[in-house]
Amino acid sequence: MKDERTVPARTATQVKIADAAIRVIAQRGFDVVSVRSVAQQSGLSAGTVQYHYRTRQDLLLAALERSVARQAERIRTVGRVESYRESMALTLRELLPLDGVRYEDAAVWVSYGAAAATRDWLAGPYWSGMRLFHDGVRETLERARADGRLREGLTPETAAPLVTALVNGLTLDHLNAPARVRVEVEAALDRGLRLILRD
Amino acid sequence: MKDERTVPARTATQVKIADAAIRVIAQRGFDVVSVRSVAQQSGLSAGTVQYHYRTRQDLLLAALERSVARQAERIRTVGRVESYRESMALTLRELLPLDGVRYEDAAVWVSYGAAAATRDWLAGPYWSGMRLFHDGVRETLERARADGRLREGLTPETAAPLVTALVNGLTLDHLNAPARVRVEVEAALDRGLRLILRD
Known part of the structure:
Protein backbone atom coordinates (compact mmCIF):
# COMPACT_ATOMS: atom_id res chain seq x y z
CA MET A 1 0.00 0.00 0.00
CA LYS A 2 1.31 3.41 -0.93
CA ASP A 3 2.23 5.56 2.05
CA GLU A 4 0.03 8.63 1.86
CA ARG A 5 1.84 10.73 4.46
CA THR A 6 3.92 13.68 3.25
CA VAL A 7 1.38 14.42 0.51
CA PRO A 8 0.11 18.02 0.06
CA ALA A 9 -2.25 19.54 2.68
CA ARG A 10 -5.64 17.90 2.22
CA THR A 11 -7.22 17.03 5.56
CA ALA A 12 -8.17 19.72 8.08
CA THR A 13 -5.11 18.90 10.21
CA GLN A 14 -2.78 18.96 7.22
CA VAL A 15 -4.21 22.34 6.18
CA LYS A 16 -3.73 23.65 9.74
CA ILE A 17 -0.10 22.52 9.74
CA ALA A 18 0.60 23.99 6.31
CA ASP A 19 -1.02 27.32 7.29
CA ALA A 20 1.21 27.39 10.39
CA ALA A 21 4.30 26.73 8.26
CA ILE A 22 3.30 29.64 6.00
CA ARG A 23 2.99 31.90 9.05
CA VAL A 24 6.43 30.87 10.33
CA ILE A 25 7.95 31.74 6.94
CA ALA A 26 6.19 35.12 6.71
CA GLN A 27 6.95 36.15 10.28
CA ARG A 28 10.33 34.58 10.98
CA GLY A 29 11.74 33.32 7.68
CA PHE A 30 12.11 30.24 5.50
CA ASP A 31 15.07 28.87 7.47
CA VAL A 32 13.11 28.84 10.74
CA VAL A 33 10.68 26.18 9.45
CA SER A 34 11.09 22.91 11.36
CA VAL A 35 8.78 20.26 12.81
CA ARG A 36 9.24 22.01 16.17
CA SER A 37 8.59 25.64 15.10
CA VAL A 38 5.55 24.61 13.05
CA ALA A 39 4.19 22.55 15.95
CA GLN A 40 4.54 25.59 18.26
CA GLN A 41 2.88 27.89 15.71
CA SER A 42 -0.03 25.50 15.06
CA GLY A 43 -0.61 24.50 18.69
CA LEU A 44 -0.30 20.83 17.69
CA SER A 45 2.23 18.41 19.11
CA ALA A 46 5.50 17.76 17.30
CA GLY A 47 4.37 14.13 17.02
CA THR A 48 1.23 15.11 15.13
CA VAL A 49 3.16 17.39 12.76
CA GLN A 50 5.71 14.65 12.13
CA TYR A 51 3.01 12.06 11.53
CA HIS A 52 1.75 14.13 8.57
CA TYR A 53 5.03 15.62 7.38
CA ARG A 54 8.02 13.56 8.30
CA THR A 55 10.77 15.95 7.30
CA ARG A 56 11.45 19.68 7.01
CA GLN A 57 11.45 19.22 3.24
CA ASP A 58 7.93 17.70 3.35
CA LEU A 59 6.74 20.63 5.47
CA LEU A 60 8.24 23.16 3.07
CA LEU A 61 6.68 21.50 0.03
CA ALA A 62 3.28 21.36 1.76
CA ALA A 63 3.52 25.07 2.66
CA LEU A 64 4.25 26.05 -0.96
CA GLU A 65 1.45 23.88 -2.32
CA ARG A 66 -0.97 25.28 0.28
CA SER A 67 0.05 28.90 -0.35
CA VAL A 68 -0.49 28.53 -4.12
CA ALA A 69 -3.85 26.83 -3.42
CA ARG A 70 -4.89 29.69 -1.09
CA GLN A 71 -4.06 32.24 -3.77
CA ALA A 72 -5.92 30.26 -6.45
CA GLU A 73 -8.93 29.96 -4.13
CA ARG A 74 -9.03 33.72 -3.45
CA ILE A 75 -8.75 34.43 -7.17
CA ARG A 76 -11.60 32.02 -7.98
CA THR A 77 -13.97 33.73 -5.54
CA MET B 1 39.81 56.13 16.73
CA LYS B 2 36.82 54.72 14.93
CA ASP B 3 37.06 51.02 14.19
CA GLU B 4 36.90 50.70 10.43
CA ARG B 5 36.34 46.95 10.32
CA THR B 6 32.92 45.66 9.30
CA VAL B 7 32.48 48.55 6.85
CA PRO B 8 31.44 47.83 3.25
CA ALA B 9 33.89 46.16 0.87
CA ARG B 10 36.53 48.76 -0.05
CA THR B 11 40.02 47.24 -0.03
CA ALA B 12 41.01 44.49 -2.47
CA THR B 13 40.73 41.89 0.31
CA GLN B 14 37.33 43.15 1.41
CA VAL B 15 36.10 43.02 -2.19
CA LYS B 16 37.45 39.48 -2.55
CA ILE B 17 35.61 38.40 0.59
CA ALA B 18 32.36 40.08 -0.44
CA ASP B 19 32.55 38.51 -3.92
CA ALA B 20 33.02 35.10 -2.28
CA ALA B 21 29.98 35.69 -0.04
CA ILE B 22 27.94 36.56 -3.15
CA ARG B 23 29.06 33.30 -4.78
CA VAL B 24 28.10 31.28 -1.70
CA ILE B 25 24.60 32.84 -1.77
CA ALA B 26 24.11 32.25 -5.51
CA GLN B 27 25.41 28.67 -5.47
CA ARG B 28 24.34 27.36 -2.07
CA GLY B 29 21.93 29.87 -0.54
CA PHE B 30 21.70 32.81 1.85
CA ASP B 31 21.62 30.60 4.96
CA VAL B 32 24.95 28.94 4.08
CA VAL B 33 26.89 32.22 4.49
CA SER B 34 29.25 32.05 7.46
CA VAL B 35 32.81 33.12 8.22
CA ARG B 36 33.83 29.53 7.47
CA SER B 37 31.97 29.00 4.16
CA VAL B 38 33.12 32.38 2.86
CA ALA B 39 36.71 31.67 3.88
CA GLN B 40 36.58 28.35 1.98
CA GLN B 41 35.05 30.01 -1.11
CA SER B 42 37.58 32.87 -1.13
CA GLY B 43 40.65 30.78 -0.37
CA LEU B 44 41.46 33.09 2.56
CA SER B 45 41.78 31.97 6.17
CA ALA B 46 38.82 32.24 8.54
CA GLY B 47 40.98 34.61 10.62
CA THR B 48 41.38 37.00 7.69
CA VAL B 49 37.65 36.94 6.91
CA GLN B 50 36.83 37.57 10.55
CA TYR B 51 39.35 40.39 10.81
CA HIS B 52 37.40 42.29 8.13
CA TYR B 53 33.87 41.12 8.91
CA ARG B 54 33.44 40.04 12.47
CA THR B 55 29.99 38.50 12.25
CA ARG B 56 27.73 36.73 9.78
CA GLN B 57 25.57 39.86 9.73
CA ASP B 58 28.57 42.02 8.73
CA LEU B 59 29.36 39.56 5.93
CA LEU B 60 25.78 39.60 4.66
CA LEU B 61 25.62 43.40 4.66
CA ALA B 62 28.95 43.62 2.83
CA ALA B 63 27.73 41.13 0.19
CA LEU B 64 24.56 43.17 -0.47
CA GLU B 65 26.48 46.45 -0.69
CA ARG B 66 29.04 44.84 -3.02
CA SER B 67 26.39 43.25 -5.24
CA VAL B 68 24.55 46.56 -5.67
CA ALA B 69 27.90 48.28 -6.40
CA ARG B 70 28.77 45.63 -9.02
CA GLN B 71 25.43 46.18 -10.73
CA ALA B 72 25.83 49.98 -10.62
CA GLU B 73 29.34 49.64 -12.05
CA ARG B 74 28.18 47.46 -14.95
CA ILE B 75 25.37 49.88 -15.70
CA ARG B 76 27.75 52.86 -15.70
CA THR B 77 30.06 51.24 -18.24
Whole structure:
Protein backbone atom coordinates (compact mmCIF):
# COMPACT_ATOMS: atom_id res chain seq x y z
CA MET A 1 0.00 0.00 0.00
CA LYS A 2 1.31 3.41 -0.93
CA ASP A 3 2.23 5.56 2.05
CA GLU A 4 0.03 8.63 1.86
CA ARG A 5 1.84 10.73 4.46
CA THR A 6 3.92 13.68 3.25
CA VAL A 7 1.38 14.42 0.51
CA PRO A 8 0.11 18.02 0.06
CA ALA A 9 -2.25 19.54 2.68
CA ARG A 10 -5.64 17.90 2.22
CA THR A 11 -7.22 17.03 5.56
CA ALA A 12 -8.17 19.72 8.08
CA THR A 13 -5.11 18.90 10.21
CA GLN A 14 -2.78 18.96 7.22
CA VAL A 15 -4.21 22.34 6.18
CA LYS A 16 -3.73 23.65 9.74
CA ILE A 17 -0.10 22.52 9.74
CA ALA A 18 0.60 23.99 6.31
CA ASP A 19 -1.02 27.32 7.29
CA ALA A 20 1.21 27.39 10.39
CA ALA A 21 4.30 26.73 8.26
CA ILE A 22 3.30 29.64 6.00
CA ARG A 23 2.99 31.90 9.05
CA VAL A 24 6.43 30.87 10.33
CA ILE A 25 7.95 31.74 6.94
CA ALA A 26 6.19 35.12 6.71
CA GLN A 27 6.95 36.15 10.28
CA ARG A 28 10.33 34.58 10.98
CA GLY A 29 11.74 33.32 7.68
CA PHE A 30 12.11 30.24 5.50
CA ASP A 31 15.07 28.87 7.47
CA VAL A 32 13.11 28.84 10.74
CA VAL A 33 10.68 26.18 9.45
CA SER A 34 11.09 22.91 11.36
CA VAL A 35 8.78 20.26 12.81
CA ARG A 36 9.24 22.01 16.17
CA SER A 37 8.59 25.64 15.10
CA VAL A 38 5.55 24.61 13.05
CA ALA A 39 4.19 22.55 15.95
CA GLN A 40 4.54 25.59 18.26
CA GLN A 41 2.88 27.89 15.71
CA SER A 42 -0.03 25.50 15.06
CA GLY A 43 -0.61 24.50 18.69
CA LEU A 44 -0.30 20.83 17.69
CA SER A 45 2.23 18.41 19.11
CA ALA A 46 5.50 17.76 17.30
CA GLY A 47 4.37 14.13 17.02
CA THR A 48 1.23 15.11 15.13
CA VAL A 49 3.16 17.39 12.76
CA GLN A 50 5.71 14.65 12.13
CA TYR A 51 3.01 12.06 11.53
CA HIS A 52 1.75 14.13 8.57
CA TYR A 53 5.03 15.62 7.38
CA ARG A 54 8.02 13.56 8.30
CA THR A 55 10.77 15.95 7.30
CA ARG A 56 11.45 19.68 7.01
CA GLN A 57 11.45 19.22 3.24
CA ASP A 58 7.93 17.70 3.35
CA LEU A 59 6.74 20.63 5.47
CA LEU A 60 8.24 23.16 3.07
CA LEU A 61 6.68 21.50 0.03
CA ALA A 62 3.28 21.36 1.76
CA ALA A 63 3.52 25.07 2.66
CA LEU A 64 4.25 26.05 -0.96
CA GLU A 65 1.45 23.88 -2.32
CA ARG A 66 -0.97 25.28 0.28
CA SER A 67 0.05 28.90 -0.35
CA VAL A 68 -0.49 28.53 -4.12
CA ALA A 69 -3.85 26.83 -3.42
CA ARG A 70 -4.89 29.69 -1.09
CA GLN A 71 -4.06 32.24 -3.77
CA ALA A 72 -5.92 30.26 -6.45
CA GLU A 73 -8.93 29.96 -4.13
CA ARG A 74 -9.03 33.72 -3.45
CA ILE A 75 -8.75 34.43 -7.17
CA ARG A 76 -11.60 32.02 -7.98
CA THR A 77 -13.97 33.73 -5.54
CA VAL A 78 -13.16 37.35 -6.37
CA GLY A 79 -16.04 39.32 -7.91
CA ARG A 80 -16.07 39.89 -11.67
CA VAL A 81 -16.83 43.18 -13.35
CA GLU A 82 -17.46 44.14 -16.97
CA SER A 83 -13.97 45.36 -17.85
CA TYR A 84 -11.21 42.80 -18.43
CA ARG A 85 -8.71 45.23 -16.99
CA GLU A 86 -10.67 45.83 -13.79
CA SER A 87 -11.41 42.13 -13.38
CA MET A 88 -7.74 41.34 -13.81
CA ALA A 89 -6.78 44.07 -11.34
CA LEU A 90 -9.22 42.71 -8.73
CA THR A 91 -7.84 39.23 -9.23
CA LEU A 92 -4.15 40.07 -9.21
CA ARG A 93 -4.52 42.28 -6.15
CA GLU A 94 -4.98 39.02 -4.22
CA LEU A 95 -1.34 38.21 -4.99
CA LEU A 96 0.15 41.49 -3.77
CA PRO A 97 1.72 41.84 -0.28
CA LEU A 98 -1.14 43.93 1.09
CA ASP A 99 -2.22 42.51 4.45
CA GLY A 100 -2.94 39.32 6.42
CA VAL A 101 -2.93 36.21 4.26
CA ARG A 102 -2.10 38.27 1.17
CA TYR A 103 1.13 39.44 2.79
CA GLU A 104 1.88 35.90 4.02
CA ASP A 105 1.41 34.33 0.59
CA ALA A 106 3.47 37.06 -1.07
CA ALA A 107 6.30 36.52 1.42
CA VAL A 108 6.14 32.77 0.76
CA TRP A 109 6.31 33.31 -3.00
CA VAL A 110 9.43 35.48 -2.82
CA SER A 111 11.07 33.23 -0.20
CA TYR A 112 10.58 30.13 -2.34
CA GLY A 113 11.74 32.02 -5.42
CA ALA A 114 15.02 32.68 -3.65
CA ALA A 115 15.26 29.21 -2.10
CA ALA A 116 14.47 27.34 -5.33
CA ALA A 117 17.56 28.83 -6.98
CA THR A 118 19.79 26.62 -4.84
CA ARG A 119 17.50 23.63 -4.10
CA ASP A 120 16.69 21.24 -6.92
CA TRP A 121 13.79 19.64 -5.03
CA LEU A 122 12.05 23.05 -4.88
CA ALA A 123 12.72 24.23 -8.42
CA GLY A 124 10.09 21.93 -9.98
CA PRO A 125 7.24 22.69 -7.54
CA TYR A 126 8.01 26.44 -7.69
CA TRP A 127 7.95 26.41 -11.46
CA SER A 128 4.60 24.56 -11.41
CA GLY A 129 3.10 27.36 -9.30
CA MET A 130 4.55 29.90 -11.70
CA ARG A 131 3.05 28.09 -14.73
CA LEU A 132 -0.36 27.87 -13.06
CA PHE A 133 -0.32 31.64 -12.57
CA HIS A 134 1.04 32.31 -16.07
CA ASP A 135 -1.54 30.06 -17.76
CA GLY A 136 -4.43 31.68 -15.88
CA VAL A 137 -3.24 35.10 -17.02
CA ARG A 138 -2.85 33.92 -20.62
CA GLU A 139 -6.39 32.52 -20.71
CA THR A 140 -7.83 35.86 -19.55
CA LEU A 141 -5.72 37.66 -22.14
CA GLU A 142 -7.03 35.32 -24.84
CA ARG A 143 -10.60 36.27 -23.99
CA ALA A 144 -9.61 39.95 -23.89
CA ARG A 145 -8.04 39.67 -27.34
CA ALA A 146 -11.15 37.99 -28.74
CA ASP A 147 -13.09 41.04 -27.50
CA GLY A 148 -10.58 43.50 -28.94
CA ARG A 149 -9.30 44.64 -25.55
CA LEU A 150 -5.64 43.66 -25.85
CA ARG A 151 -3.39 46.60 -26.81
CA GLU A 152 -2.02 46.66 -30.33
CA GLY A 153 1.27 44.87 -30.86
CA LEU A 154 0.63 42.38 -28.04
CA THR A 155 -0.57 38.77 -28.13
CA PRO A 156 -1.68 36.65 -25.15
CA GLU A 157 1.68 34.83 -25.44
CA THR A 158 3.81 37.97 -25.34
CA ALA A 159 1.66 39.85 -22.82
CA ALA A 160 1.29 37.05 -20.23
CA PRO A 161 4.97 37.15 -19.15
CA LEU A 162 4.68 40.94 -18.79
CA VAL A 163 1.65 40.62 -16.51
CA THR A 164 3.32 37.96 -14.35
CA ALA A 165 6.51 40.06 -14.18
CA LEU A 166 4.47 43.13 -13.19
CA VAL A 167 2.78 41.27 -10.33
CA ASN A 168 5.89 39.46 -9.14
CA GLY A 169 8.00 42.61 -9.43
CA LEU A 170 5.49 44.68 -7.47
CA THR A 171 5.44 41.88 -4.90
CA LEU A 172 9.23 41.80 -4.49
CA ASP A 173 9.49 45.61 -4.52
CA HIS A 174 6.75 46.19 -1.95
CA LEU A 175 7.34 43.30 0.43
CA ASN A 176 9.99 45.41 2.19
CA ALA A 177 8.72 48.87 1.29
CA PRO A 178 7.97 51.43 3.99
CA ALA A 179 4.22 51.73 4.67
CA ARG A 180 3.96 55.09 2.81
CA VAL A 181 5.25 53.38 -0.35
CA ARG A 182 3.35 50.12 0.06
CA VAL A 183 -0.01 51.89 -0.26
CA GLU A 184 0.94 52.79 -3.84
CA VAL A 185 1.15 49.18 -5.01
CA GLU A 186 -2.47 48.84 -6.14
CA ALA A 187 -2.32 52.03 -8.20
CA ALA A 188 0.88 50.77 -9.84
CA LEU A 189 -0.82 47.47 -10.72
CA ASP A 190 -3.74 49.34 -12.32
CA ARG A 191 -1.35 51.59 -14.24
CA GLY A 192 0.65 48.64 -15.53
CA LEU A 193 -2.47 46.78 -16.67
CA ARG A 194 -3.62 49.88 -18.58
CA LEU A 195 -0.53 49.53 -20.75
CA ILE A 196 -1.62 46.01 -21.70
CA LEU A 197 -5.45 46.15 -21.79
CA ARG A 198 -7.81 48.85 -23.02
CA ASP A 199 -11.20 49.47 -21.45
CA MET B 1 39.81 56.13 16.73
CA LYS B 2 36.82 54.72 14.93
CA ASP B 3 37.06 51.02 14.19
CA GLU B 4 36.90 50.70 10.43
CA ARG B 5 36.34 46.95 10.32
CA THR B 6 32.92 45.66 9.30
CA VAL B 7 32.48 48.55 6.85
CA PRO B 8 31.44 47.83 3.25
CA ALA B 9 33.89 46.16 0.87
CA ARG B 10 36.53 48.76 -0.05
CA THR B 11 40.02 47.24 -0.03
CA ALA B 12 41.01 44.49 -2.47
CA THR B 13 40.73 41.89 0.31
CA GLN B 14 37.33 43.15 1.41
CA VAL B 15 36.10 43.02 -2.19
CA LYS B 16 37.45 39.48 -2.55
CA ILE B 17 35.61 38.40 0.59
CA ALA B 18 32.36 40.08 -0.44
CA ASP B 19 32.55 38.51 -3.92
CA ALA B 20 33.02 35.10 -2.28
CA ALA B 21 29.98 35.69 -0.04
CA ILE B 22 27.94 36.56 -3.15
CA ARG B 23 29.06 33.30 -4.78
CA VAL B 24 28.10 31.28 -1.70
CA ILE B 25 24.60 32.84 -1.77
CA ALA B 26 24.11 32.25 -5.51
CA GLN B 27 25.41 28.67 -5.47
CA ARG B 28 24.34 27.36 -2.07
CA GLY B 29 21.93 29.87 -0.54
CA PHE B 30 21.70 32.81 1.85
CA ASP B 31 21.62 30.60 4.96
CA VAL B 32 24.95 28.94 4.08
CA VAL B 33 26.89 32.22 4.49
CA SER B 34 29.25 32.05 7.46
CA VAL B 35 32.81 33.12 8.22
CA ARG B 36 33.83 29.53 7.47
CA SER B 37 31.97 29.00 4.16
CA VAL B 38 33.12 32.38 2.86
CA ALA B 39 36.71 31.67 3.88
CA GLN B 40 36.58 28.35 1.98
CA GLN B 41 35.05 30.01 -1.11
CA SER B 42 37.58 32.87 -1.13
CA GLY B 43 40.65 30.78 -0.37
CA LEU B 44 41.46 33.09 2.56
CA SER B 45 41.78 31.97 6.17
CA ALA B 46 38.82 32.24 8.54
CA GLY B 47 40.98 34.61 10.62
CA THR B 48 41.38 37.00 7.69
CA VAL B 49 37.65 36.94 6.91
CA GLN B 50 36.83 37.57 10.55
CA TYR B 51 39.35 40.39 10.81
CA HIS B 52 37.40 42.29 8.13
CA TYR B 53 33.87 41.12 8.91
CA ARG B 54 33.44 40.04 12.47
CA THR B 55 29.99 38.50 12.25
CA ARG B 56 27.73 36.73 9.78
CA GLN B 57 25.57 39.86 9.73
CA ASP B 58 28.57 42.02 8.73
CA LEU B 59 29.36 39.56 5.93
CA LEU B 60 25.78 39.60 4.66
CA LEU B 61 25.62 43.40 4.66
CA ALA B 62 28.95 43.62 2.83
CA ALA B 63 27.73 41.13 0.19
CA LEU B 64 24.56 43.17 -0.47
CA GLU B 65 26.48 46.45 -0.69
CA ARG B 66 29.04 44.84 -3.02
CA SER B 67 26.39 43.25 -5.24
CA VAL B 68 24.55 46.56 -5.67
CA ALA B 69 27.90 48.28 -6.40
CA ARG B 70 28.77 45.63 -9.02
CA GLN B 71 25.43 46.18 -10.73
CA ALA B 72 25.83 49.98 -10.62
CA GLU B 73 29.34 49.64 -12.05
CA ARG B 74 28.18 47.46 -14.95
CA ILE B 75 25.37 49.88 -15.70
CA ARG B 76 27.75 52.86 -15.70
CA THR B 77 30.06 51.24 -18.24
CA VAL B 78 27.43 49.85 -20.62
CA GLY B 79 27.44 51.40 -24.12
CA ARG B 80 24.85 54.06 -24.93
CA VAL B 81 22.86 54.21 -28.14
CA GLU B 82 20.57 56.84 -29.65
CA SER B 83 17.24 55.44 -28.50
CA TYR B 84 16.24 55.84 -24.85
CA ARG B 85 14.45 52.52 -25.03
CA GLU B 86 17.44 50.63 -26.39
CA SER B 87 19.80 52.33 -23.94
CA MET B 88 17.53 51.41 -21.08
CA ALA B 89 17.25 47.82 -22.35
CA LEU B 90 21.05 47.50 -22.57
CA THR B 91 21.38 48.87 -19.07
CA LEU B 92 18.64 46.85 -17.40
CA ARG B 93 19.83 43.63 -19.03
CA GLU B 94 22.75 43.83 -16.61
CA LEU B 95 20.29 43.19 -13.76
CA LEU B 96 18.64 40.08 -15.26
CA PRO B 97 19.66 36.54 -14.21
CA LEU B 98 21.45 35.77 -17.46
CA ASP B 99 24.87 34.32 -16.71
CA GLY B 100 27.96 34.55 -14.49
CA VAL B 101 27.97 37.65 -12.29
CA ARG B 102 24.61 38.75 -13.67
CA TYR B 103 23.03 35.53 -12.40
CA GLU B 104 24.87 35.88 -9.07
CA ASP B 105 23.71 39.45 -8.49
CA ALA B 106 20.13 38.59 -9.49
CA ALA B 107 20.11 35.65 -7.04
CA VAL B 108 21.47 37.95 -4.30
CA TRP B 109 18.77 40.53 -5.00
CA VAL B 110 15.92 38.02 -4.71
CA SER B 111 17.48 36.30 -1.68
CA TYR B 112 17.83 39.59 0.19
CA GLY B 113 14.32 40.60 -0.85
CA ALA B 114 13.02 37.48 0.89
CA ALA B 115 15.36 37.76 3.88
CA ALA B 116 14.67 41.47 4.49
CA ALA B 117 10.99 40.70 5.10
CA THR B 118 11.87 39.06 8.42
CA ARG B 119 15.10 40.86 9.38
CA ASP B 120 14.92 44.50 10.44
CA TRP B 121 18.67 45.02 10.08
CA LEU B 122 18.40 44.13 6.36
CA ALA B 123 15.23 46.05 5.51
CA GLY B 124 16.95 49.47 5.48
CA PRO B 125 19.98 48.49 3.36
CA TYR B 126 17.74 46.56 0.92
CA TRP B 127 15.44 49.50 0.52
CA SER B 128 18.43 51.78 -0.13
CA GLY B 129 19.50 49.54 -3.01
CA MET B 130 15.96 49.60 -4.31
CA ARG B 131 15.81 53.43 -4.17
CA LEU B 132 19.15 53.73 -5.96
CA PHE B 133 17.77 51.62 -8.80
CA HIS B 134 14.41 53.41 -8.83
CA ASP B 135 16.00 56.89 -8.87
CA GLY B 136 18.33 55.98 -11.72
CA VAL B 137 15.37 54.76 -13.76
CA ARG B 138 13.38 57.91 -12.97
CA GLU B 139 16.21 60.18 -14.11
CA THR B 140 16.40 58.39 -17.46
CA LEU B 141 12.62 58.65 -17.81
CA GLU B 142 12.81 62.39 -17.10
CA ARG B 143 15.24 62.86 -19.97
CA ALA B 144 13.04 60.68 -22.18
CA ARG B 145 9.99 62.77 -21.34
CA ALA B 146 11.85 66.00 -22.13
CA ASP B 147 12.55 64.51 -25.57
CA GLY B 148 8.94 63.39 -26.04
CA ARG B 149 9.72 59.67 -25.81
CA LEU B 150 7.61 58.74 -22.79
CA ARG B 151 4.27 57.16 -23.74
CA GLU B 152 1.16 59.24 -23.30
CA GLY B 153 -0.49 59.05 -19.89
CA LEU B 154 2.77 58.26 -18.09
CA THR B 155 5.07 60.50 -16.06
CA PRO B 156 8.58 59.65 -14.80
CA GLU B 157 7.04 59.23 -11.32
CA THR B 158 4.35 56.78 -12.41
CA ALA B 159 6.49 54.92 -14.96
CA ALA B 160 9.58 54.36 -12.76
CA PRO B 161 7.83 51.85 -10.43
CA LEU B 162 6.58 49.97 -13.51
CA VAL B 163 10.10 49.69 -14.93
CA THR B 164 11.54 48.50 -11.62
CA ALA B 165 8.68 46.00 -11.22
CA LEU B 166 9.26 44.74 -14.77
CA VAL B 167 12.95 44.12 -14.11
CA ASN B 168 12.48 42.66 -10.63
CA GLY B 169 9.56 40.52 -11.77
CA LEU B 170 11.48 39.16 -14.76
CA THR B 171 14.36 38.46 -12.37
CA LEU B 172 12.21 36.53 -9.91
CA ASP B 173 10.34 34.70 -12.68
CA HIS B 174 13.46 33.66 -14.59
CA LEU B 175 15.84 32.86 -11.74
CA ASN B 176 14.31 29.38 -11.54
CA ALA B 177 13.03 29.06 -15.09
CA PRO B 178 14.06 26.12 -17.27
CA ALA B 179 16.77 27.11 -19.79
CA ARG B 180 14.29 27.13 -22.72
CA VAL B 181 12.25 29.81 -20.92
CA ARG B 182 15.15 31.79 -19.54
CA VAL B 183 16.35 32.70 -23.05
CA GLU B 184 13.11 34.66 -23.50
CA VAL B 185 13.85 37.11 -20.70
CA GLU B 186 15.62 39.73 -22.82
CA ALA B 187 12.82 39.80 -25.39
CA ALA B 188 10.29 40.25 -22.59
CA LEU B 189 12.30 43.17 -21.19
CA ASP B 190 12.35 44.85 -24.62
CA ARG B 191 8.64 44.26 -25.06
CA GLY B 192 7.83 45.72 -21.66
CA LEU B 193 9.95 48.81 -22.29
CA ARG B 194 8.14 49.38 -25.60
CA LEU B 195 4.92 49.88 -23.62
CA ILE B 196 6.60 52.69 -21.68
CA LEU B 197 8.93 54.37 -24.17
CA ARG B 198 8.48 55.14 -27.86
CA ASP B 199 11.40 55.15 -30.31
